[in-house]
Structures are given as C-alpha cells and as structure tokens.
Amino acid sequence: MVEELYSLDESNFKDVRPVYGLVFLFKWTGDDERHTTEPQNEPGLFFARQVVQNACATQAILSVLLNCADKIDIGETLSDFMTFTRDFPPEMKGLAISNSETIRSVHNGFSSQEPFVTDGKDDGGENQDAFHFVAFVPFNGKVFELDGLKSGPVNLGDIPGHGGNLASASCSGIHGDDWLSVASPAIEERIARHSAGEIRFNLLAIVKNRKHVATEERQRCMRRVEALDRELSSRGRVQQPEAAALSALKQEENFALESQRAAALRVAEECDVTVALEEAKFAQWRKENMRRKHDYVPFAVKLLDLLAQKTDFDDVVESMKSKAKHREDARTSAGEGSEGIK
Structure with missing residues (x-):
C-alpha cells in the first residue's frame, strides 16, 4: 500500500516500516539532467523508459513493485509481465508497460473525469507547470533512483554496512530500512535545487499493508499469551493464601511472567485499534475514489437546465461578464503600474 509522508525524519519512517520504496513528486525542469550522475546498468534491476505522457506515477510504483518481487506478492499479472520483459532493453520495457491492457486499464481506472479539453495553459495564458514522479529503491546492497525520463538507473551509493554484497537480499532485506539513509539525502538535494518559495513536493512510501502488519503482530502476541x-499453569499461579509458602524467587518469576502476559495483551489491543482504523481508512478511500472517478457532467447539465427554466440567466451572465471585465482591468492596471516602477 501507499502512505504519504510529510518529512524525511527517521520518526516518520519508523511508523510505516517496512518501506519497500519511495516515490517522489517534484516540479520538472528541462535542466534536471545536468544535476545527476551518469546512469548505469545493474544486472537484474527492472528499469523502464517512460514512453507515454502522464504515466510517470504508475511507472514509478511499478518500478518499486517489480524490484521487490522477492518481498511482495505482486500477483500473477505482474509476475508474468516481469518474466516476459526480463531481457528487454529499457525502451522496450516502457513500450510493454504502455501496451499492457491490464496496466492501462488500472491506470485509466484511477484517472479523474476530464469533461472539458484544455490547452495546457492557466487563466493567464501561461503554460502550466509540469510535475514528475521518480522512484527510489534498494537493490543488491545499493540504492537506485529510477527516473523513466533518464537513459538508465542512477546508483546513489551502497547501503550502510552492506558493501554492495550481492549475496544479500534486496528490497529492505537483511539490513531493514538502512537504505533510507542513502535515499533521503538524494531527495533533500533535489528539493534544494528549487527556489526557496517552491513547496510543491510530495513523498510517498510503498509499504506493507498496515492492517496486515497489525494482524500479524496481534497473532504473535496471542501466541505469546498462550505460551505464558x-x-x-505448569508452575502454578501465585494465589494469595499460598504466597507465604512460596519462595521469594518463585513469586518474582511468576510476577515477571504475569507482567509479560499483560504487556502482550496490551499490544494485541493496540493492534485491534490499528486494524479498525485501517479498515475505516480504506472505506473512506473507496468512497473518495468513487466520487473522483464519477462523471458529474450529466448531473451538472441537468441542474443548469432546471435552473434555466426558473431563472433569468441573461442577467446572471451579464453580471459575471461585468465582474470578469473588472478583474481583467484591475490586472492590466497593476501590470502597467509595475512597468512604470521598473
């Protein structure tokens, strides 16, 4: 699942571990290539060039999933896709993504309805800013930046204590989330390239489903409770009348076991709360996705039609035209004033 992060602090990552990969959104500029090291190939690493527009988010998520197939159950469809494209060059892998009916269907299924076609410019006639997603993943003891607009993956360095040992596991692997200490500075460096006033960034973490994590933790706790x-039972719990007869050591040992049992039950209860919160969150996400993907144009057209039958729209239109003209005149005056000062 995907969790949105609001900082690169260690405490932020601690709450969502294990982290399989990061997806970073930033304002794209044409000179971005000048600031990066030379891409290099890494045997076994899945990297695809982006060959279609407006698909960088989907491709970034795929870059994480397909490089963590040993840690994540990616399902039959993606497993087959990974096997099919294993020996493809990056350009062919990008084409395979764009030609996959399943991937295209899922991607389009999450796109919002766009009933009106725009020219890609804002209200002032200026071109709108372009934004881009890139992925950061651990692989074979190293951390890579995967940007579909580049010719290949960028090696950001070795995971601390790993030394590039290819025998060690990829994607979180035996060194947990130590790889984040390599990825975080690279993301901070990207942010620093932009002006101080630029705040339009977004960081997403591909993590294990928090409901599954809590469920597994609860099961471990209950097994611990049963063992205790x-x-x-085999030792005999301390009963009040018997307390004087028991040795101080046995009382202390029994008390320690009872404390461990109570602690395990508390953690299990916390896991129950987490599961309930995650279920509520997923239910809310389902509602938001349904609303975002729904086409409200027929409803809006019908509403306007009914209003037109009961309202004199000519007066409303003229009023709006007048307000728009006043705003335009004000912008023009402000622009002329600025030119005069210059």
Missing part, C-alpha cells in the same frame, strides 16, 4: 499461560 501454559508456563504459568
């Missing part, structure tokens, strides 16, 4: 119950 068996231990206490």
Whole structure:
C-alpha cells in the first residue's frame, strides 16, 4: 500500500516500516539532467523508459513493485509481465508497460473525469507547470533512483554496512530500512535545487499493508499469551493464601511472567485499534475514489437546465461578464503600474 509522508525524519519512517520504496513528486525542469550522475546498468534491476505522457506515477510504483518481487506478492499479472520483459532493453520495457491492457486499464481506472479539453495553459495564458514522479529503491546492497525520463538507473551509493554484497537480499532485506539513509539525502538535494518559495513536493512510501502488519503482530502476541499461560499453569499461579509458602524467587518469576502476559495483551489491543482504523481508512478511500472517478457532467447539465427554466440567466451572465471585465482591468492596471516602477 501507499502512505504519504510529510518529512524525511527517521520518526516518520519508523511508523510505516517496512518501506519497500519511495516515490517522489517534484516540479520538472528541462535542466534536471545536468544535476545527476551518469546512469548505469545493474544486472537484474527492472528499469523502464517512460514512453507515454502522464504515466510517470504508475511507472514509478511499478518500478518499486517489480524490484521487490522477492518481498511482495505482486500477483500473477505482474509476475508474468516481469518474466516476459526480463531481457528487454529499457525502451522496450516502457513500450510493454504502455501496451499492457491490464496496466492501462488500472491506470485509466484511477484517472479523474476530464469533461472539458484544455490547452495546457492557466487563466493567464501561461503554460502550466509540469510535475514528475521518480522512484527510489534498494537493490543488491545499493540504492537506485529510477527516473523513466533518464537513459538508465542512477546508483546513489551502497547501503550502510552492506558493501554492495550481492549475496544479500534486496528490497529492505537483511539490513531493514538502512537504505533510507542513502535515499533521503538524494531527495533533500533535489528539493534544494528549487527556489526557496517552491513547496510543491510530495513523498510517498510503498509499504506493507498496515492492517496486515497489525494482524500479524496481534497473532504473535496471542501466541505469546498462550505460551505464558501454559508456563504459568505448569508452575502454578501465585494465589494469595499460598504466597507465604512460596519462595521469594518463585513469586518474582511468576510476577515477571504475569507482567509479560499483560504487556502482550496490551499490544494485541493496540493492534485491534490499528486494524479498525485501517479498515475505516480504506472505506473512506473507496468512497473518495468513487466520487473522483464519477462523471458529474450529466448531473451538472441537468441542474443548469432546471435552473434555466426558473431563472433569468441573461442577467446572471451579464453580471459575471461585468465582474470578469473588472478583474481583467484591475490586472492590466497593476501590470502597467509595475512597468512604470521598473
């Protein structure tokens, strides 16, 4: 699943571990290539060139998933796709993504309805800013930046304590999330390239489903409780009348086991709360996706039609035209004033 992060602080990552990969959104500029090191190939690493517009987010997520197939159950469709494209060059892999009916269907299924075609310019006639997604993943003891607009993956360095050992696991692997200490400075460096006033960035973490994490933790806690119950039963729990007869050591040991049991039950209860919160969050996401993808144009057209039957729209239109003209005159006056000062 995907979790949005609001900083690169260690505490932020701690709450969502394990982190399989990061997806970073930033304002794209044409001179971005000048600031990066030379791309290099890495055996076994999935990297695809982006060959279609407005697909960088989907491609960034795929870059994480397909490089973590040993840690994530990516399903039959993506497994087959990964096997099919294994020996393809980056350009062919990009074409394979664009030609995959399943991937295209899922991608389009999450796009919002665009009933009106725009010219790609804002209200002032200026071209709108372009934004781009890139992925950061650990692989074979190294951290890579995967940008579909580049010719290949960029090696950001070795994971601390890993030394590029190819025998070690990729994607979180045996060194946990140490790879984040390599990826975070690279993201901070990207942010620093922009002007101080630029705040339009977004950081997403591809993580294990938090509901599954909590469920597995709860199961571990309950197994621990059952083991402690068996231990206490075999030892005999301390009853008040018997306390004086028991040795101080046995009382202390039993008390320690009871404390461990209570602690495990508390963690299990916290996991229940987490599961409930995650289920509520997913339900809310489903509602938001339904609303975002729904086509409201027929409803809006019908509403305007009914209003037109009961309202004199000519007066409304003239009023709006007048307000628009006043705003335009004000912008023009402000522009002339600025030119005069210069």
